[in-house]
Amino acid sequence: xxxxxxxxxxxxxxxxxxxxxxxxxxxxxxxxxxxxxxxxxxxxxxxxxxxxxxxxxxxxxxxxxxxxxxxxxxxxxxxxxxxxxxxxxxxxxxxxxxxxxxxxxxxxxxxxxxxxxxxxxxxxxxxxxxxxxxxxxxxxxxxxxxxxxxxxxxxxxxxxxxxxxxxxxxxxxxxxxxxxxxxxxxxxxxxxxxxxxxxxxxxxxxxxxxxxxxxxxxxxxxxxxxxxxxxxxxxxxxxxxxxxxxxxxxxxxxxxxxxxxxxxxxxxxxxxxxxxxxxxxxxxxxxxxxxxxxxxxxxxxxxxxxxxxxxxxxxxxxxxxxxxxxxxxxxxxxx
Amino acid sequence: xxxxxxxxxxxxxxxxxxxxxxxxxxxxxxxxxxxxxxxxxxxxxxxxxxxxxxxxxxxxxxxxxxxxxxxxxxxxxxxxxxxxxxxxxxxxxxxxxxxxxxxxxxxxxxxxxxxxxxxxxxxxxxxxxxxxxxxxxxxxxxxxxxxxxxxxxxxxxxxxxxxxxxxxxxxxxxxxxxxxxxxxxxxxxxxxxxxxxxxxxxxxxxxxxxxxxxxxxxxxxxxxxxxxxxxxxxxxxxxxxxxxxxxxxxxxxxxxxxxxxxxxxxxxxxxxxxxxxxxxxxxxxxxxxxxxxxxxxxxxxxxxxxxxxxxxxxxxxxxxxxxxxxxxxxxxxxxxxxxxxxxxxxxxxxx
Numbered sequence: 001x002x003x004x005x006x007x008x009x010x011x012x013x014x015x016x017x018x019x020x021x022x023x024x025x026x027x028x029x030x031x032x033x034x035x036x037x038x039x040x041x042x043x044x045x046x047x048x049x050x051x052x053x054x055x056x057x058x059x060x061x062x063x064x065x066x067x068x069x070x071x072x073x074x075x076x077x078x079x080x081x082x083x084x085x086x087x088x089x090x091x092x093x094x095x096x097x098x099x100x101x102x103x104x105x106x107x108x109x110x111x112x113x114x115x116x117x118x119x120x121x122x123x124x125x126x127x128x129x130x131x132x133x134x135x136x137x138x139x140x141x142x143x144x145x146x147x148x149x150x151x152x153x154x155x156x157x158x159x160x161x162x163x164x165x166x167x168x169x170x171x172x173x174x175x176x177x178x179x180x181x182x183x184x185x186x187x188x189x190x191x192x193x194x195x196x197x198x199x200x201x202x203x204x205x206x207x208x209x210x211x212x213x214x215x216x217x218x219x220x221x222x223x224x225x226x227x228x229x230x231x232x233x234x235x236x237x238x239x240x241x242x243x244x245x246x247x248x249x250x251x252x253x254x255x256x257x258x259x260x261x262x263x264x265x266x267x268x269x270x271x272x273x274x275x276x277x278x279x280x281x282x283x284x285x286x287x288x289x290x291x292x293x294x295x296x297x298x299x300x301x302x303x304x305x306x307x308x309x310x311x312x313x314x315x316x317x318x319x320x321x322x323x324x325x326x327x328x329x330x331x332x333x334x335x
Numbered sequence: 336x337x338x339x340x341x342x343x344x345x346x347x348x349x350x351x352x353x354x355x356x357x358x359x360x361x362x363x364x365x366x367x368x369x370x371x372x373x374x375x376x377x378x379x380x381x382x383x384x385x386x387x388x389x390x391x392x393x394x395x396x397x398x399x400x401x402x403x404x405x406x407x408x409x410x411x412x413x414x415x416x417x418x419x420x421x422x423x424x425x426x427x428x429x430x431x432x433x434x435x436x437x438x439x440x441x442x443x444x445x446x447x448x449x450x451x452x453x454x455x456x457x458x459x460x461x462x463x464x465x466x467x468x469x470x471x472x473x474x475x476x477x478x479x480x481x482x483x484x485x486x487x488x489x490x491x492x493x494x495x496x497x498x499x500x501x502x503x504x505x506x507x508x509x510x511x512x513x514x515x516x517x518x519x520x521x522x523x524x525x526x527x528x529x530x531x532x533x534x535x536x537x538x539x540x541x542x543x544x545x546x547x548x549x550x551x552x553x554x555x556x557x558x559x560x561x562x563x564x565x566x567x568x569x570x571x572x573x574x575x576x577x578x579x580x581x582x583x584x585x586x587x588x589x590x591x592x593x594x595x596x597x598x599x600x601x602x603x604x605x606x607x608x609x610x611x612x613x614x615x616x617x618x619x620x621x622x623x624x625x626x627x628x629x630x631x632x633x634x635x636x637x638x639x640x641x642x643x644x645x646x647x648x649x650x651x652x653x654x655x656x657x658x659x660x661x662x663x664x665x666x667x668x669x670x671x672x673x674x675x676x677x678x679x680x681x682x683x684x685x686x
Contacts, residue, residue, distance in 0.1 A: 080524035081495075082517065149539045179488050180544050181529045260539075264493035264530025275529050281493070285532060289395035289495020289521040291419075 055307065062301035064294060073301060079266040079282075081290075086298035090266045092305060094183070094276035098262060099251035101187030101272070102194055107244055110195045114202035119228050130203065137196035145260030148189045153180040153261070156188075161273070176271045179263070184272040186262030190254055194247035201246055205239030206232060238323040245317035252310050255280040279306040357633040362390040363397020363410030366435055366497055366552060367617045370652045371410065374645045378637055385633045394497045395521065401427075401620045408634060409620035412497020413521055414599035426623050428668055429598045430638055431616040433646075434655035436553040436581045437501045438563035438613070442541050443468065443483065451476045451573050452564045454604075454612070458510030460487055460548060462517075463527035468546060476567070483546075490540045490549030493530025495521040501615040502550045505603035509612075550613075553581065554653030568612045569604050576611045581655035584610035594664055614655070621672070628674030635669050635680040642666075643683075 065073065069086060076087025113133055117126050161178045168174045178184075209232050217227035233240070255278075263275020264285065279302050290296045361371075368391035375387040392400070394411040401409030402423050414429055439457065441450065452460075456472045459465040465472060469482040492499045503519040517523050529544075531537035534555040541547040541561070548564075553576050556563050565573045574580050587607020592600050604612045619638060625631035642665055646656040672679055 078524065081522045082520045082524065146539075149543055153543055177486060179529055181531075181540060259493065259532050260536060264532070265528070266524070277530075285494040285530070286522055288393040291395040291398065291495075291521065 055304075058300055058304040058307055062297055062304045065297040065301040068294065069298075069301075073298075074305070077266060077268060081286075081292075081295050084292065084294050086294075086301075088279070088298075088302050088305065090268050091277050091279045091282050091302060093268045094186075094262065095252055095278040095280070095306070095309070097276065098183055098186045098190055098258060098278055099248055101183065102190035102251045103244060103248055105188060105191035106195045106198055106247060109191070110198035110243075110247070111202055111240070113195070113199040114206055115228055115233075117199075117203055118206040119224065119232065130200075133199050134196050136192065137200075141193070141254065141256040142260075144189055144193060144257040148185060148257060148261040152188065153185055156180075156185060172270045173272050176269070176273045178273040179275065181261055181263035181275055182273050183262060183269075183276045186258045186276065186278070187272070189257045189261050190251045193254060193257065194251050197250055198243050198247040201243035202236075202240055205236040205243060208239070209235045238320045242317045242320035245313055245320065249310055249313045249317065252313060253280055253306065255284045259285060279303075356384050356386070357630050358386045358388070359408070359630060359634050359637070360388045360390075360406045361397075361408040361410060361619075362392050362400045362406045363620070364394040364412045364497055364617055365391040366412050367410060367433060367654070370433055370645075370649060370654050373648060373652060374637075374641050377645075377648070378640060382636075385637065387637060393495070394500075395495060398620065407625075407630065408622075410617065411620060412615065412617050413500040414618060415620070428621050428623055428672070429618040430621060430665060430668065431585075431598050431657055431661065432619055432641055433617060433649050434581045434585055434602075434614055434657060435497075435501070435617055436576050436584075436611055436614040436655065437498055437505070437550050438553050438556050438576045439548055439566070440538065440541050440551050440556050440561040440563045441548040442543075442545055443485070443562075444545060446480060446482065446562075448480060449562060449565045449575065450480065450482075451567070453567045454505075454509035457564075457566065458506045458513045461489055461491075461506060461526070461528070462510070462513060463489070476573075485546040488544050488547040489525075489528030490531055490537050490544070490547050491525050491528050492522075492534075492537055492550075493532050496533075497521060497615075497617070498534065498550065498552055499523065501603060501613060504601050504615075505613045508601075508604040553578075553655075557653060566612050568608075568610050569606055570608045570610075572608060574609060574611045576613070578650050578653075578655040580609055580611035581614045582658055583607045584612070584614035585616065585655075586610075586658040586660065589658065589660060594667075596664070598665075598668075616657075623672060625672070625674045625679070628677070628679050631672060631674045631679040635672055639666070639669055639680070639683060 065086065069076075073086065073088055074092065075089050077089050078085050078087050079090070080086070113129070117130055121129065157178060157180060164174050213231045213235050214227050217231035218224075222230060258278050259281035262278060262281065264277050264281060265275035266277055267274065269276070283299055283303055283306075286295075287299055290299055368389065371389045375389060379386055389410065394413050397409040397411050398415055398419060400406045402419065412435070415427060420427055439452065443450065450473070452473065453476055456465055456470075459472075466487055468485045468487055474482055500519060500521045503513075503517065503523050506517070507514040507519045517526060529540055531540040531549065534551045537549040537551050538555065538559060538561060541549040541551075551561070563576065565575050567573050584602050584605040584607060587605040587610040588600065588602035590606065592598070598616065598618065600616075602614055602616060605614065621634060621638065642657070642662055649656040666682060669680055670678060670682055
């Protein structure tokens with residue numbers, strides 16, 4: 001009788017020879033496993049290391065500006081490369097203001113798209129609409145900017161700003177002359193750019209809501225809309241907030257389209273018609289010609305602030321998404 | 336197959352013998368990029384053994400890379416400062432190559448003939464003190480033109496740029512208030528206005544904004560057929576920006592420069608009768624001493640070629656050629672470039 005082939009078959013006790021072979025192969029596997037693990041660990045750690053190096057470089061390069069201007073960098077408004085006086089308050093303000101304006105417009109739009117696609121849309125319409133919305137994310141930023149200059153701004157000037165002024169002209173947000181390039185134009189273009197992100201993530205979150213939730217609400221006599229409002233949305237709340245914050249993170253860092261439309265003015269004003277500036281736009285605009293060390297350092301500090309703000313925003317998004325994932329797991333266990 | 340092999344062999348041999356093939360790298364200003372690329376291509380066709388590369392990364396970047404020794408030569412629209420020159424031990428020559436000009440393009444519906452502006456009014460517009468197109472000070476030099484009662488919207492560059500340097504340099508010369516409040520530089524703290532990114536950003540904003548005025552490069556305004564203002568120069572003449580009036584500005588400034596100039600001179604507000612006032616040199620930055628004499632010689636020969644044959648190409652590409660009178664001065668500088676203690680080029684006669 002011939003012996004069994006020397007294959008390491010799990011769970012089958014084999015003869016002495018094959019056991020030795022198996023032991024050796026296991027040893028070998030263990031060694032290659034260890035190498036494999038090390039390589040993977042190495043690769044995986046590269047990315048966090050990259051973040052730390054990025055932060056380190058930004059910090060070191062901005063040290064001269066940090067030392068010279070201290071906290072006043074964040075609260076003063078003068079940006080004068082000739083006199084070497086730098087204050088980033090208008091850029092911080094402009095970044096936050098344009099991003100929140102974008103959220104104000106994009107969130108209702110994106111949530112409507114997501115709710116429509118998951119709850120109300122006929123099946124045949126779902127894929128095409130979802131595809132087209134996500135296609136918005138594929139359009140290059142500079143195309144949005146060009147479109148903004150030649151289509152959006154003339155449209156705003158002719159059809160949006162006059163009625164806004166007529167009705168809300170008494171509010172400080174709508175005072176002043178509309179030149180075209182403004183916080184309003186920048187905020188709207190950002191809104192269009194972040195809608196696909198918020199809509200796509202919200203759609204996934206709503207799809208993750210168990211059918212039992214909807215059925216329970218419907219069984220209680222709720223209409224479709226009531227079911228969405230009282231059962232689906234509260235269930236996915238944390239995830240939806242996460243989606244919004246991901247959109248916000250994207251809006252904070254967007255550069256090209258914003259710089260083409262926002263007016264690039266180092267100024268803080270409450271009116272949406274005023275030109276403003278963002279941190280990302282300033283870095284992109286001024287970096288290549290920043291000839292003095294202090295100028296360069298001030299731009300690095302702007303980068304550092306932007307980095308810290310985006311890290312905080314993304315961390316909040318992560319935490320919220322983890323929470324909804326855990327919630328979903330608990331929900332499915334209860335079934 | 337055999338041919339490919341011999342080609343590869345030739346390339347290898349070429350690379351191995353430095354005297355027969357030179358690769359010379361440069362980087363800097365974006366404004367002269369079109370003519371530099373054109374020159375370098377034409378020069379390479381005439382001299383296959385010399386290959387020149389130029390990357391248009393901006394004047395600031397050009398100065399940095401030239402100072403760090405990353406490139407063999409630099410290009411800039413704004414001359415290096417004394418401290419920047421001191422930092423590299425004074426080992427730099429500024430060689431003018433062509434001229435550029437900056438014009439005030441505007442968007443005024445129903446105004447056909449070019450609007451005339453005086454330097455003081457222009458400065459006050461950019462300071463935010465003259466805010467209406469039908470301001471009495473604008474109207475007084477534009478007899479016969481019906482100027483609208485419209486807000487003036489200033490548009491400036493948001494990115495650091497040699498164009499901004501020329502413009503603010505000009506405004507600093509004609510307005511003491513501008514000099515004191517704003518000053519000159521590739522980026523400044525603009526008192527009023529919207530920022531556009533690049534010439535195209537300023538041009539697009541001016542075109543889309545009724546009542547706007549913004550400064551762009553002359554070549555850009557000509558190609559895009561934008562109306563731009565006629566400026567009054569130092570001699571009191573209203574001059575339309577053109578390649579001729581820009582060359583005249585350089586010629587007019589030569590008296591003040593003198594033969595011993597280091598060429599780091601601003602020619603804005605030039606004295607010539609027909610000089611357009613917002614004009615400027617663009618410079619190549621080359622070292623006074625090089626280590627590699629063959630490379631230095633090839634570079635100098637190219638620069639001299641650009642001063643002669645190269646100038647003929649300038650007008651068709653939208654650049655104003657240098658005044659001919661400048662050539663002997665430049666030749667003297669080029670003859671003084673050394674490698675290993677010896678001059679690398681003895682002048683055109685030795686070619």
